Amino acid sequence: MNIAEEIRNFQAESISAEGAAKLAEAARRARMWAVVATSAAKSGHPAGALSSMDIYMTLLGAANVSPELADSPERDRIVVSHGHTSAGFYAALAEYGFFDAKEMAANFRRTGSPYQGHVERDVPGVDWGTGNLGQGLSAGVGFALAARARGSKARTWVVMGDGEQVKGQIAEARRITVKEKLTSLTALVDWNDIQISGHLGDVMPVDLRALWAADGWKIIECCGHDYAELYKAMKTAAASEVPTVILCHTVMGKGVSFMEGIPDYHGKPASGDKLETALMELGGSMEIFNAALEARKGPLPKGRSVKHEPASLDTGTPHTYTKDDKKDNRGAFGKALAEVGELNYKKEGATPVLVFDCDLAGSVKVDSFAKVCPDNFVEAGIQEHTTATAAGAASAAGVVAVWADFGVFGSDEVYNQQRLNDINRAGIKTVLTHSGLDVGEDGMTHQCIDYVGLFRNTFGWRVVVPADPNQTDRATRWMLTQPGNICLAMGRSVLPVVLKEDGTPFFGGDYEFRDGAIDVLRDGTDVTILTMGHLAGRAVEAAEALAKDGVSAKVLHCATPLSMDTEKLFELVGDMPLLTAEDHHAETGIGAIAALAFARAGKAVKIKNLGVTRYGCSGPSPEVLAEMGLCAEGIAAAAKELLND
Structure with a gap:
């Protein structure tokens, strides 16, 4: 029996003693490779990797994931929010055949290697790159919303650290999860009570149970090193009628005696005699470590290629506004979006269009879409940080994700989240209204005068700033079918239609929007x-x-x-x-x-x-x-x- 045979997709009522023993043996090997990896790189976070290992091993065995399904749209998605535990997650993936453990350990944090210091999508089995703490649950929200829009039964699992629980973005994500009834999403918290600066209560006290309970989550507690308890908790969560968090009590540095419960090893690899002791306790040896060092001099491994799936949409027929029309660009955007949405709403073979709003639907003109495509409209409230991440993750999970907001909220306020969307090669369509000085009476605080510069600082974003309602209409339809992250920016005011010298609309008729055109x-x-x-x-x-x-x-x-x-x-x-x-x-x-x-x-x-x-x-x-x-x-x-x- 392989390590996942009996528990895959939660088919067993409980894990057998034999199954638990197989997981324990696989976890021992994975812990050894995590220690080898961080020590070979002379950097990393070994103790956290060891703490989360049993969670990873159980989850990878029970969820609908495998090397064969690594790029399948119907796979379960696993988000590792505390991305610094990468050596542990990579080692666990290796035990399930996603790649070779020796290759990972020898090339961890090596320049040019896909096995980067924090989890990245270049590694097979990693669904979202993280490391900036507090992002993972938001990405999980996006994955769960995308699965629902596609009619998929795939589940989303978010493994988190305990130190990040004080971050406000997580609270936003908790609330959206409950509001949207995303019961397909389960969170697991590695509760080892240690972060970089010491114990949680000394750094920033937090009542984990109260935080999650206050937002309406079901709470399960278990031992994070007991496979029977972990499996039971995950199976219960998968069947729950409300979103569930599993608080997993763990030991920092589990499996290595001198690391257990010691904050120093949160971010310090073992070396010298300590390394030899760690490897011996994990059933390894310095020969394995020395072999990894030698292999580190060899050819670099190749990561997987993350591709954008093209959207399949009927974009309809563009409108031509005349010189007599009184229209603003945001109104033209809203009309085009609603038309494309309605043309493709729940249509067989069409890519779902999922639209996010942060309490500004009427102002940013997505209210018409909400009326014609109610099931694909997500009202997230005034919670921009989670919305930026959730929409980005959704765009990487088989839907066209559109988020419309005021310029200062959709770019300036969430620059880090948009930067991470760039790193993750997402495909969010961020629509900024009320940009520039054309926000009028709202004044300085609402003048988004730097969005081109902000997105210019990234390496994959494209920015579209249309001249009038006609170009906006065509740019909107074009954008919805394009891969990658795109920002469509506009002001607030009603604009005259740009005319040719003969008085006809310049961007009307058969004008075709083209990226880069002058x-x-x-x-x-x-x-x-x-x-x-x-x-x-x-x-x-x-x-x-x-x-x-x-x-x-x-x-x-x-x-x-x-x-x-x-x-x-x-x-x-x-x-x-x-x-x-x-x-x-x-x-x-x-x-x-x-x-x-x-x-x-x-x-x-x-x-x-x-x-x-x-x-x-x-x-x-x-x-x-x-x-x-x-x-x-x-x-x-x-x-x-x-x-x-």
């Missing part, structure tokens, strides 16, 4: 004005005013500043002076991107960056923008200054 809104020969977002219309007004003064201005608009076609930009600008204009921080938006592109290409062009240079005023948006010089008159004046410099 649109020539007006041609000119004296100066080029490059814009992003709603300043496109103002730039066209400025060009018309300049023409009356004998200045010929070319107006360009790029809705995707991070992927702008710079070669096309060089061609369009030529040797003309370049004025950039944006409702964004002047030093971190499209102007900075364009200036750096010219500098890197060794091209000498006069450039002036017009944008937000300080926090703006509180007042009607047109007045706030004009006060910063971001109006048609201000753009025209800046163009003249550039020409006269």
Whole structure:
């Protein structure tokens, strides 16, 4: 009998003595490899890995996971929130055949190796990369919501540390889990009462039972080193009609005498005589360790390739708004989203579209989607940190996940969560409304003037800043079918439709949205004005005013500043002076991107960056923008200054 044969998918009523013995033997080997790995790397968290080991071994045996199912959409998903126990989880995965334990131990924390210091998706069997504590339960919420939207019976398991339980994001996730009745999600807490700085009660006292009970969770307590108790608790939780947390009483450093109950070994590997003692107690030897050191000099192993599954959606027919329509970009987004949602709602073969809201549905215009696709709408309340992570995880689990929020909440407030979505190669579609100074009377605290710069600091995010309702409609439909993380950003105000010189909508009709494209809104020969977002219309007004003064201005608009076609930009600008204009921080938006592109290409062009240079005023948006010089008159004046410099 292999170590998982009798308990897989909780088929046995209880674990047999033979089964428990097999788990214990496998856990002994895994503990040995975890110690070898951290000591070979001369860094890591061995004691926590040993503490959680019996939880990992039981869970990997009982859940619907295996090497064959590692990439199956119908697998159970396991999130390791305390990602610093990576050596333990990797070693446990190796015991179940996901990869070779010797390979992992020899290459743990080695530069270029997939077996990184905190759990990462490059390792088969790891469903979400963690390490920033407090994130795991939120990711579990996303996985559970995605499974429900897909009609899957897959379960989600989140293993957590006890020290992280004081973090507020976990409280957010607990509440959403109960509110959404996510009974397919089970949390397990490794309660060893030790964190880096000492015992929990000395660092930050917390009543674990009361925290979970207050939010409506069922609580089970068990010995985290007793396989019969662990299996019984997991099986009970899997059948529970309310979300369940299993508080697992464990011993830090379990299995190595000098590590047990000692805070120092939370983050300190064994070495010298201590290492020899640890390996001997775990049934290993220094020969095994020395072999790992030798193998560490060899070729690097390859991790798995994490791929984005393309969405299958009917995106419908774009609308064309005319010059007589009074529409804001957020309204165009909301209408397009609702139409695509309704076209695909519970349709056979269509990828589910899951929309998240943080108490702003009417303002961010996802209320129409909620009406036509009620089962795929998640109202998370004012809990942005968990929502950012949950939507990111959901996007990696077979749904199109859309989260709409005000700019300051969806980017500035949750930058770390969005950064982790980038690291995890998720595919969240974050829609920012009320961005820039176009938040009007709300004033400084709500002026999201740095979103391009923030997402520019990542390596996979794309940003879309549409010019008017027509481009917004098309960008929304395009975004929903694209892989990867995408931010769609817009302001608050009603906008005029950008028109061609013949008076027809520039972005209407058969206009097709393309990533990186630069649109020539007006041609000119004296100066080029490059814009992003709603300043496109103002730039066209400025060009018309300049023409009356004998200045010929070319107006360009790029809705995707991070992927702008710079070669096309060089061609369009030529040797003309370049004025950039944006409702964004002047030093971190499209102007900075364009200036750096010219500098890197060794091209000498006069450039002036017009944008937000300080926090703006509180007042009607047109007045706030004009006060910063971001109006048609201000753009025209800046163009003249550039020409006269």
